[in-house]
Amino acid sequence: MKKFAFLILSLINAALTAVYVALSPLEIVPMHYNINGVADSYSTKWFVMLMPCILIVLGIIYLIYSFVAERHEKLLKNQKYVGRIVLGLFLFFIILFWYLTVICISGATKMGNAFEYILTAAVGALMLFISNILPKIKQNSSLGIKTPATLSSETVWKKTHKLGGYLGVISGAVMVILAIVGMIFKLNGMAVLFGGLGLFIVVACIIPCIYASVLYSKEKKTNLNCE
Template identity: 30%
Template sequence: MKPVRTLIVSAAFVAIAVGVAIWLYPRLPAQVPVHWDMSGQANRYAPRFWGAAMWPLLIFGLAVLTVALPAISPRRFEIKSFAGIYGALMLVIQGVMLVIGMTALLVGAGFALPLSTIVPLAVGVLLMVLGNYMGKLRKNFFIGIRTPWTLASDTVWERTHRLAGWVFVLAGAAMAITTLAHVMPGWGLVVIVAVLLIPYVYSFFVYRALEGRH
């Protein structure tokens, strides 16, 4: 996606978040729920202003990063070579955060929405989309599996992200299926931990294997 289009979509996401927050603000309680446990029960609250503002601010922050990160990438680690993929992924992340944030605000305002289903389902979709594009990422400091070993070797980067793509897709599918089937309520946390750990550990062993050949 071209940078101008990415900027336009990001601006639209921010505008939607601000508009929904303003619309719901009069209906929000004095203490707005901002965190929920695995069963969907609120366990943390914030004053109404910050409860309404936090999601638009988060979307705005992601939009700023989408523009800023390519501009500050160091030499030989530029994002330009995969700018289209980077822009698409950042928009997907913004979109998922928008869905989660607006759902949270609607629930806080008293709308009966299944937050404990929507959030893990959205995260599962995000993981699948990220996994689909993971193998197309090139070495950089901001997005992807960034370990000392992937950043030290193009080969380790490519192999790690090839594996990470499969892991992300399978983990996202598992999260979506188990969420829709209403089984294993703690599965989401396990999936996220596994997704984070497997490619990181794999990158170390691939690097050591390559290093041992010299």
């Protein structure tokens, strides 16, 4: 039953969105906002249904993955972690899509910097959530920090994911704090967003990859000396 949960939730979300859209008296609403948060494209209100449809596709993909994982031991060992990550993605997209849906259906011609602050905080929270799961993921070729070094050594995999988890939680939390500070002091929303993303990429992605390479090089030297 768990494998159907995300698809069911996405269908319920789509139905609720459809009701909300149908109740709106507006027929033509903003569909796109430029970098300054000003509406520059309009369309029928039903165009917003593309957003809940993305969640339905995600639910279908997870359902297919679950059926495949049940027949492959390598996938099955990380299935519960995949489920948690998909849950995080679902919550992320639901918050993001509903915010955009309300803005569009209300007919607002200006979004301002609020969207960038919310997106920064949501991405930070998602990365924090996923990073907390990272150290628990068992070595595999489809999920986690996959480099030649981590895939060649289980020890390097474990140590790298432990470090990546710590750094990811810290940088994710910093992104949430940046969003709050940006909102309070009315900082440039795009600067806050890209600054937070840049920080996360360097700290939680690049550093663990470098660390993995260093660990693997040391491990190879140790093995050669032992021989």
